[in-house]
Amino acid sequence: MESYRELRERQQKEFNELPLGFAFSMEQFRGMMERWGLDPEKDQDKLYRIPGGGFIQKKDHKHFHEVADRHAAELEAAKKSDTDGTGFLYQMFLYELDNHEYGYTGDLEDTLDCLGLTWEELKASPVMLKALDKASTEIREREGC
Known part of the structure; x- marks a missing residue:
């Protein structure tokens, strides 16, 4: 894959x-x-x-x-x-959060827009939420936030 x-x-x-x-x-x-x-x-x-x-x-x-x-x-x-949010979805969020300077801005909107996702779609998908949480947490820890 x-x-x-x-x-x-x-x-x-x-x-x-x-x-x-x-x-x-x-x-x-x-x-x-x-x-x-x-x-x-x-x-x-x-x-x-x-x-x-x-x-x-x-x-x-x-x-x-x-x-x-x-x-x-x-x-x-x-x-x-990615059935558990630790593979492709995690990579996707990590890449796009980095690409849209989440570590600096703390803003998820540009990443979600880029991926064509809404908050409603995220809320409806525990797997995507888990992947987003894992990726955003990693970036915040890396940036010392």
Whole structure:
């Protein structure tokens, strides 16, 4: 079983390999279109917008969704495989709490937002609560809080 960090890094590598373009100005948009061999004036109908200033060609849209759906399913399966909160879920919380400076801020909100979790979901899952408690306690002890 992959660790949380391994899964995240593998999925990020796969995502980075998707044929996406990003443009935040008309100059960048024209450059992106030219790299794709498209006319920036005539071929806009061949694109879909994605969040964050992103674009994908319609011909690649299905592949984009297949990758995104597979990544979501892999993450859910890994989370469900941790039946006691000491494996994948613990690694997930520890990594994201560190990544969102929990040891400095003491704030869990950014971590929960990043993971797409609500307090209601946490309260409904004793295993996730146990994993979060273990990870946050470790960070507080490490930081001397």
